[in-house]
Amino acid sequence: MKTRLFCNYCGETLEVEFLEGKERQVCAKCREVHYENPLPVAAVILPNRNREILLVKRAREPSKDMWCFPIGFAETGESIEEAALRELKEETGVEGRITQLVDVSSDKIPYYGELLVVTFEAEKIGGEELAGDDALDCSYFPVMNLPKLAFDSQERVVQKFITLKKDLWNMHDSFEALVEGTFRERIVYPGNLLSDELVNVVQNNSKKIIELWLKDISTNPSTKAYHRFDKKELFSKAMFIIGQFEAWLKGRKGESAFKEFYYSLGSQRKKEEIPIEDLISSLSLLKKHIWMFTYSFGVWEKAVDMYRMFELGERLVYFFDKASYYTVIGYNQNQ
DSSP: OOOOOBOTTTOOBEEEEEETTEEEEEETTTOOEEOOOOEEEEEEEOBOTTSEEEEEEESSSSSTTOEEOSEEEOOTTSOHHHHHHHHHHHHHOEEEEEEEEEEEEEEEETTTEEEEEEEEEEEEEEEOOOOOTTEEEEEEEETTSOOOBSOHHHHHHHHHHHHHHHHHHHHHHHHHHHHHHHTSSSOOOOSOOTTHHHHHHHHHTHHHHHHHHHHHHTTOGGGGGGTTSOHHHHHHHHHHHHHHHHHHHTTOSOHHHHHHHHHHHHHHHHHTTOOHHHHHHHHHHHHHHHHHHHHHHOOOOSHHHHHHHHHHHHHHHHHHHHHHHHHHHHHHTTO
16 A cells, blocks of 8 residues: 655645654654545445356456445535446446445455445346456356455455345245145145244144134024034044145145045035035134234234245135035035
């Protein structure tokens, strides 16, 4: 780092004196103190939809020929955000828009000295990826598999960026898996749905859920036919259904076994002269109590928690809609 030798105001030689708790440069003639402040630096993380980020290959020292985020010094008369977007445009040809602040940190590079580095996330709104004068190349790299970056501070920022995006990416992956599976004949379990945690909660608390359900159908006007039913038989059926809910959603139960059970349930209730509306209402009430129990169980601190409940709701609807459908078919076969 270059050292200042002369006063900016009168041109006299600078001396080092101990002032305000540390050594500082002071003009021997006019006594002006020349403070050394960190240089403001703006950097940009620009991701694409494939979870890749845009890097530039440095054309100059320091760290020539290494990859880094678009980065550069803020200039007089521009905000730090404007500096970030200017550097992005100059180094990559991309016009961007700031979406969020990712990191503010201090760094020390022998070539420049103390730096205050502000890193933003931006989205592309125009332009075309083309290396500028300060870059040998620009290219997208998977955020989980980046080349060695020119600055250690940017390595740390990448980890922070991944942490910031983790819940969003997990929600996206889970939603994609759910939608893809639901468009098939039945949900194909991908093994990584976020709501699996709540499905496990349902299974582990099935006894409590069924007890709440039994109290409901024993008094609910929509299930009058069940007011006289043997509680042990109802408990056994509900326990089987909740176990089936987990097993079917996680791919451990086939569609044929699923159909067979609900055909049989519908047929049995028909012989017992249970009105079809009471039968379907009993299934709907079980779905309600599963939902209400998991809702009360959850802690709503993050968007990902709300998404888990949304996803569980979608899976409950899909499961019980199919269950009701096969139950009605079984019921009507005895007409």
